[in-house]
Amino acid sequence: MPELPEVETVRRGLVPAMVGARILSVEQRRPDLRFPFPQNFVARLTEQSITALDRRAKYLLADLSSGEVLIMHLGMTGRFLIAQNGAAVSPGDFHFAAGGAQTHDHVVFHLSNGAAVTYNDARRFGFMDLVPRAELETCRHFVGMGLEPLGGALSGAAVARLFRGRRTPLKAALLDQRLIAGLGNIYICEALFRAGLHPEAPAGSLATAGGEPTDAAHRLVDAIRAVLAEAVAAGGSTLRDYVQTDGSLGYFQHAFRVYDRAGEPCVTPGCAGAVTRLVQSGRSTFYCPACQPPARGVR
Ligand SMILES: [Zn+2]
Numbered sequence: 001m002p003e004l005p006e007v008e009t010v011r012r013g014l015v016p017a018m019v020g021a022r023i024l025s026v027e028q029r030r031p032d033l034r035f036p037f038p039q040n041f042v043a044r045l046t047e048q049s050i051t052a053l054d055r056r057a058k059y060l061l062a063d064l065s066s067g068e069v070l071i072m073h074l075g076m077t078g079r080f081l082i083a084q085n086g087a088a089v090s091p092g093d094f095h096f097a098a099g100g101a102q103t104h105d106h107v108v109f110h111l112s113n114g115a116a117v118t119y120n121d122a123r124r125f126g127f128m129d130l131v132p133r134a135e136l137e138t139c140r141h142f143v144g145m146g147l148e149p150l151g152g153a154l155s156g157a158a159v160a161r162l163f164r165g166r167r168t169p170l171k172a173a174l175l176d177q178r179l180i181a182g183l184g185n186i187y188i189c190e191a192l193f194r195a196g197l198h199p200e201a202p203a204g205s206l207a208t209a210g211g212e213p214t215d216a217a218h219r220l221v222d223a224i225r226a227v228l229a230e231a232v233a234a235g236g237s238t239l240r241d242y243v244q245t246d247g248s249l250g251y252f253q254h255a256f257r258v259y260d261r262a263g264e265p266c267v268t269p270g271c272a273g274a275v276t277r278l279v280q281s282g283r284s285t286f287y288c289p290a291c292q293p294p295a296r297g298v299r
Helices: 004-018 041-045 091-098 158-162 170-173 185-195 215-233
Strands: 023-028 050-056 059-064 068-073 078-083 105-111 116-121 127-132 276-280 283-287
Touching: 004 078, 004 105, 004 116, 004 215, 041 127, 050 068, 050 185, 158 170, 158 185, 158 215, 170 185, 170 283, 185 215, 215 276
Parallel strands: none
Antiparallel strands: 023 105, 050 059, 059 068, 068 127, 078 116, 105 116, 276 283
16 A cells, blocks of 8 residues: 555656646546546546645645646555656556556546546555545545644644643554554554654653653654655655556665564664564554663653
């Protein structure tokens, strides 16, 4: 499943082809993906210009000149392919490497700059929706959604405010999309390791009795920012059947320090610990018991 860094990588790949372009026509080849397409989907897109392409958590947001926003979610296997001037992509490589068939090309946007942007989704857990810009924050996708972790809103103070008084484990609080939106299991494990915080420490331990952020809260925010920024710079994380939006095979195994490394020696120089797996909220957590002792979670 694409996590936030993959979606941000996709966004950056789509921006040059889509932003500033007008949508000449749209091929919608099915009535639905995970959800039905919105009413009059093609008509509401045709002749609109794309004025911006942003991201909120794992959703892509294309602002249209009509005042509506095209919301696009990649689900499990969604991806985009850009064909422009017949030269930008290598469809053979794409289909070979991706194992993706053209039968999974569900939407094609034909743009005024000559680009054809195809949305392909083998398992169809992705979806698209259209919402007025003014109603974006209150629409069903975003109402109640937590802070954006790559924006300026995430800070030690924000974490202290959100986590104060919570006895839930830190790992579970970080997975809670109502608090911080878009952090996935992989990046939470990596951030907790870098911050030296035990995944089972109570989330509330990141706030003082007076509600101020602890040093650990600041360390955690720095670690979240760092792991996400590095993953975006690396072009995402892991997915073997994932192709960058320019069609190139740019994804490579990101250098995870603890994720999926159970039993391996800890990478911290001088640490004699081994990466350990535990199950929290039905998800695997990977951590180093030596670098992330329970007491360190408290302050
Ligand atoms: Zn260690």
